[in-house]
Amino acid sequence: MTEMDPSLNQSIAxxxxxxxxxxxxxxxxxxxxxSGAAxxxxxxxxxxxxxxxxxxxxLGAELCVRRRAQGVSLTPTGRLVLAKARRLIDDVAELNYSVRGNDAGLVGPLVVGCFVTLAPALLPRLLDEFEARHPGVSLDFVVGAQDELSAALLSGAIDVAIMYDMGGSEGIEHFDLYQAHGYALFGEGNPLAERETVTLEEAVELPLVLYDQTPSTRYAMSMFEARGLTPYIRxxxxxxxLTRSIVARSDRAYAVLVQRPANKLSYEGLPIIEKEITPTPPAVSVVFAWAHDAELSPRARALAELIRQQYPASGG
Structure with missing residues (x-):
């Protein structure tokens, strides 16, 4: 990593x-x-x-180039100053929160990101228990796709995230909460719904309703590729x-998902039949994640501790 010019540090001092x-x-x-900043x-x-x-x-240095039509472009020095400036501002904010909280407990903001399919199952309990323990913390959340959450962590838009570990997330640290694996789901009238388990070789002859959301798409398609199969995506x-509802209404369509809601009915109230796939697909980890170069705030550390208590096998 390129070090900042010592003269810049002296100017700050x-x-x-x-x-x-x-x-x-x-x-x-x-x-x-x-204009946007203003x-x-x-x-x-x-x-x-x-x-x-x-x-x-x-600082004795040009930090950005300002052009009316093209906006603000950072110089190399500007990018270095930006990283330090963010840390300085964060440190001052944390000092303020520490003084304000003192014996009264934690205070200040905390923004949690959560993958879209995990949010309904994990966030309500987490929010409820955390807010009961730390009423002085202003806890907010962002629900999004995997790539959106990764970008938000790296930019500092969110403090931590609950997401899948699908690899390829450079600059992000995490600990595992639990592992899950893919399963197939069918409508009540689908002949494969009567099987104890199903194989992808059996399912591939039917129309697939693909939940097209990173990293779910990549995981589902890799299962077929590993078996040398090409699904017919209807x-x-x-x-x-919507994926579950389309499958529930059909006597032929199926889907492959990872998240398993406790509710086994579609929005229309139609049964959704879940079946294990044999051989069992590779496991995927649900993780608690944060940016590698970010120092977790006391509020984020308190959330991590609560999650470790909720998932004692996490090893975090």
Missing amino acids: RGELTFRQLTHFVAAAEEGTI ARLRFSPSALSASITELERA HRTHAFE
Whole structure:
């Protein structure tokens, strides 16, 4: 990793810049435009631009190129300053939360990301128990796809996430909560619904309703590829419950999913029949994740501890 010019650290030590300037610079970098940052901070664009200019003067370096039509582009030095500025601002915020909380317990914000199919099953209990333990914490959540959650962790938009470990998530640390594996589901009238278990060789002759959401798509398709099979994809959906509802209404269609809701009925009240696949597909881990270069706040650590208690076999 490239080190910041020592003169920049000396400028910070001499106090030639302010946290307001850093806040303005971070907002401009994140929004991509001066006007966007000004709107976010409820500041005038001219004053915000002048604040960033003062920051550049204090550091003796150009941090960004400002073009009216193209927005704000960070220089290499600007990218280094952005990372340090975020940490400084976060540290000051944590100091404030620590002083405010003191003996009263944890205070401050915490944003949790959760993969879309896991959220209905895991978040309600987690929110309920955490808020009962730490009423001073402002806990919020974001539900999204795997790639969205990974990007949000790396950008600092969310503090932690509950998601699947499908590999390929560079810069993200995690510990496992539990493991799951794929299963097949059918409508009540499907002949395969009467089997004790099913094979992909049997199912592949039927129309597949593919839940098309990363990483679920990749996991499902890898199961067929491992058996040398090519499924006939009749429908692609981006909604978990829609996938289940289409299958429940059909006497031929099937789907392959990982998350198993306790409710075995579709939204229409039709039965959903779940069957184990033989041979058993590879397991996939549900994990508690955070950015590798991020220091977990006391609030995030408290959430991690609660999750370890809820999933004692997690080994986290």
